[in-house]
Amino acid sequence: MDSAESIPDRLDDPRSLARRRLLQGIGWGGVGVLLTASVPCTIRFLRPQGLHGTGGPVELGTIQDYRSPAVTTRWVSRHGLWIVNRDARLFALEAVCTHLGCTPRWMPDRGLFRCPCHGSRFSPEGEALNGPAVEPLHRLAIRVEHDQVLVDSSLRAPLDRAVRDPRFFVRL
Numbered sequence: 109m110d111s112a113e114s115i116p117d118r119l120d121d122p123r124s125l126a127r128r129r130l131l132q133g134i135g136w137g138g139v140g141v142l143l144t145a146s147v148p149c150t151i152r153f154l155r156p157q158g159l160h161g162t163g164g165p166v167e168l169g170t171i172q173d174y175r176s177p178a179v180t181t182r183w184v185s186r187h188g189l190w191i192v193n194r195d196a197r198l199f200a201l202e203a204v205c206t207h208l209g210c211t212p213r214w215m216p217d218r219g220l221f222r223c224p225c226h227g228s229r230f231s232p233e234g235e236a237l238n239g240p241a242v243e244p245l246h247r248l249a250i251r252v253e254h255d256q257v258l259v260d261s262s263l264r265a266p267l268d269r270a271v272r273d274p275r276f277f278v279r280l
């Protein structure tokens with residue numbers, strides 16, 4: 109039999125069609141998985157890396173609420189930040205992992221933040237202690253007005269800039 113004639117026959121074979129549909133399904137499934145996995149990277153890529161985040165100033169209690177050296181975790185779910193009293197300074201850390209944007213957790217027993225997604229760890233100052241994240245956590249603008257602590261998440265800065273810029277810490 110001529111091999112050129114046998115090809116249409118095999119293409120019309122119901123088992124061949126089913127196999128092709130299965131392979132197409134697997135292919136499209138793979139594309140879907142890749143697209144889904146790339147969403148966090150795309151968001152991170154499109155997000156401005158400068159000083160501008162989202163939101164605006166919010167009142168987060170009085171300065172007396174933060175007099176003791178500690179990491180305050182109560183604002184993470186509502187405002188996506190921690191307020192840290194450390195070395196006679198009060199500062200706000202953005203609760204967004206600099207790897208792919210998950211929310212790290214404060215581990216008081218270890219004195220560090222750990223990201224549940226891929227294991228990055230950060231010091232209480234926000235420095236990246238181990239990867240995959242290499243950049244420190246961002247800091248948010250913070251100030252005290254009439255005893256009220258105000259954090260402005262529309263103004264964010266990388267650690268090296270924030271430690272020198274008085275908009276990003278309050279001396280205690």
Ligand code: FES
Binds near residue numbers: 207210241
């Ligand atoms: S998103 Fe935090 S380590 Fe990957």
